[in-house]
Amino acid sequence: MWKNRPSPATNWSFFDTAMETADSRFAADASGEAFPSKSAAVCRLPSAICRLCPGGNLVEQKRPIDGRGQYRPGSGCPPGSGLQFEKIVCSLSFLHVPVKCTEDFSFAFCSFIPSMYWSKTLIPTMKETPEGAEIPSHVLMLRAGLISQVMAGAYSYLPLGLRTLHKATQIVREEMNKAGGVELLMTALCPASLYEQTHRIDVFGNVLIKTDLQRGGKKIPVVFCPTHEEEVTDIVARFISSYRQLPITLYQIQTKFRNEERPRFGVLRTSEFIMKDAYSFHTTLDSLNATYKKMYAAYSKIFSRCGLPFLAVEAESGPIGGDASHEFMIPSPNGEDKIVHCASCGYAANTEKAEIGGGDRALDASILLKEIAELDTPGAHTVEQVCKFLKVKPTKLVKTLIYLADDKPVAVLLRGDHEANENKIRKVLGTQKLELADPATIERVTGAPIGFAGPVGLKESIPIYADYTVMSVVNSVTGANKNEKHLVNVNASRDYTPTKFDDLRNAAEGDPCPRCASELLIRSAIEVGHVFKLGTKYSECLGAKFLDDDETQKTILMGCYGIGVNRIVAGLIETSYDESGIIFPVNLAPYEVVICPMKIDDEKMMGLAQVLHDEWESRGIDCLVDDRDQRAGVKFKDADLIGFPLRIVIGDKGLAEGKLEIKWRWEKGSTMLPIEGAASTIATMLDEERNTSTHFRASRDI
Numbered sequence: 001m002w003k004n005r006p007s008p009a010t011n012w013s014f015f016d017t018a019m020e021t022a023d024s025r026f027a028a029d030a031s032g033e034a035f036p037s038k039s040a041a042v043c044r045l046p047s048a049i050c051r052l053c054p055g056g057n058l059v060e061q062k063r064p065i066d067g068r069g070q071y072r073p074g075s076g077c078p079p080g081s082g083l084q085f086e087k088i089v090c091s092l093s094f095l096h097v098p099v100k101c102t103e104d105f106s107f108a109f110c111s112f113i114p115s116m117y118w119s120k121t122l123i124p125t126m127k128e129t130p131e132g133a134e135i136p137s138h139v140l141m142l143r144a145g146l147i148s149q150v151m152a153g154a155y156s157y158l159p160l161g162l163r164t165l166h167k168a169t170q171i172v173r174e175e176m177n178k179a180g181g182v183e184l185l186m187t188a189l190c191p192a193s194l195y196e197q198t199h200r201i202d203v204f205g206n207v208l209i210k211t212d213l214q215r216g217g218k219k220i221p222v223v224f225c226p227t228h229e230e231e232v233t234d235i236v237a238r239f240i241s242s243y244r245q246l247p248i249t250l251y252q253i254q255t256k257f258r259n260e261e262r263p264r265f266g267v268l269r270t271s272e273f274i275m276k277d278a279y280s281f282h283t284t285l286d287s288l289n290a291t292y293k294k295m296y297a298a299y300s301k302i303f304s305r306c307g308l309p310f311l312a313v314e315a316e317s318g319p320i321g322g323d324a325s326h327e328f329m330i331p332s333p334n335g336e337d338k339i340v341h342c343a344s345c346g347y348a349a350n351t352e353k354a355e356i357g358g359g360d361r362a363l364d365a366s367i368l369l370k371e372i373a374e375l376d377t378p379g380a381h382t383v384e385q386v387c388k389f390l391k392v393k394p395t396k397l398v399k400t401l402i403y404l405a406d407d408k409p410v411a412v413l414l415r416g417d418h419e420a421n422e423n424k425i426r427k428v429l430g431t432q433k434l435e436l437a438d439p440a441t442i443e444r445v446t447g448a449p450i451g452f453a454g455p456v457g458l459k460e461s462i463p464i465y466a467d468y469t470v471m472s473v474v475n476s477v478t479g480a481n482k483n484e485k486h487l488v489n490v491n492a493s494r495d496y497t498p499t500k501f502d503d504l505r506n507a508a509e510g511d512p513c514p515r516c517a518s519e520l521l522i523r524s525a526i527e528v529g530h531v532f533k534l535g536t537k538y539s540e541c542l543g544a545k546f547l548d549d550d551e552t553q554k555t556i557l558m559g560c561y562g563i564g565v566n567r568i569v570a571g572l573i574e575t576s577y578d579e580s581g582i583i584f585p586v587n588l589a590p591y592e593v594v595i596c597p598m599k600i601d602d603e604k605m606m607g608l609a610q611v612l613h614d615e616w617e618s619r620g621i622d623c624l625v626d627d628r629d630q631r632a633g634v635k636f637k638d639a640d641l642i643g644f645p646l647r648i649v650i651g652d653k654g655l656a657e658g659k660l661e662i663k664w665r666w667e668k669g670s671t672m673l674p675i676e677g678a679a680s681t682i683a684t685m686l687d688e689e690r691n692t693s694t695h696f697r698a699s700r701d702i
């Protein structure tokens, strides 16, 4: 009936000492249930679970011999029950023998939960900053051994990096499921014909990675999907036909491909990256709006759980209009995107979308308007060159851009230091197509080559749209519509009359907030997510329709919602590091705890490390034992570089006092904790931190 398997190689001498204590106590409690020990001795005892008894039934245990136990069914077990070890259960605070009976007639020793030892995994940490790495996330991910570069813009995730990536992925998945998303997995390769149907094969241009599959002498053009609107809409078009099947939100977590001409910034900008992309399908706009709100809330939850100091910023809304698009941004000096933010009222938008408060700016009547004059400006075409030549500031210049709006030329006037916002211009003009005019058109319209256009003396009479700020540039410098010449002392209204003044430019630092008129700030940021109401753009192209309850065919309304999973990790590191390395929150850390026994040949230390490890592992806490034969300084430096949230040190002095040293990565000092009860105390602390991130957030000032 009992079939013993040899136990894995384990040093049992340490165990035996503990067992002496356990055994004597066991006699006092024949039920085999947990019983307290006053000794700080550490034991590892096997347990077995009865699969016949509801909830498992404890059985009596006789003294294990040489690590092998003799067990018999307990009084509550059905006759014939056998025993099976399920796992080793150890505890620091008390020795317990949770031995349970099992239906299995075979009796086998469990295999130990494999401890994760540093020496058994791959963590190639580096002391020096790797060549070519500029920004903190890139430098630190390489130095901490999270990633390894394969070529420019392509990185392998090493074991630690992958653990963190998995944690981010899991948080995303959990929140998407809670928000009603249904997961599927689409292909990374997709027929190019789908992208032809939506014309995105041209829109993406060189960003799209295309190839041909060779099949029996035939070539099948395919693309490496940069997103999956086409494929998912095609699936919905095939399988959804009735309003009864809607709404539905489908999502996947999949690798995407985009050819990056200038890959840089480590994993922030690569040709291959993991994205969570969700697509929702609806019969009505109300239904789309409801899902959009849910997704917005889920995204906020995801980024909070990941410890990211994010801002949800208004973005260009596309075809649906209104409040139809938000980007989730992490303010960071190394971000490639610019966002406009008002610290007073919280208004936040990307530069494409950001409105500017103030509107009309009346001219100060007390300023003297000087006489207009024409000056030679040889070789001065750009704002910078003209300013240098005439020794004026860009704020004194009015630049004139000639656009083709639906193929008709228009002039757009902006102050010299401002940037045109083509989305705003397009809206004000009410045109679909807007592009800067070609040199021939410019010459025809202005009578001069590029660089000398101005509102006064245009050769052709074309509409002139001026930004609000142009109104208040007194005695401005403009192009003279003549080669190598500029005009000075040009004033709107007196010298020319714009067709319209409006907001035509990107917001700049110090502009008034459109909501509260405080000064706007411009900040760099990393985009980690985007929610967008698509409307019927893809469903129309790909024929995704449904039969409504009024028996008519209608086109499905869509929303799409993306998260860059790799960017969560890089974005976290960009905002959470110090001179020693990364500072991970518990939720994203590759391991939540690193245990550093100071002497790896000390049985007591290593035994305690193993016991702590197993105890936490059984509670779902990730834990790494640093078993390298290294000096304390080396171990601590590496632990700080990687950024494990909690470091446990088992040293001689502590052991003598019955204590462990614990240190949170984001705190300066360490504290000593009694070994007795430590496993449980620390597990509770970690659980709390995982759920709330209170201490991490406080330390990062989030």
Ligand SMILES: [Zn+2]
Pocket (backbone or CB within 6 Å): 342, 343, 344, 345, 346, 347, 513, 514, 515, 516, 517, 518
């Ligand atoms: Zn404001």
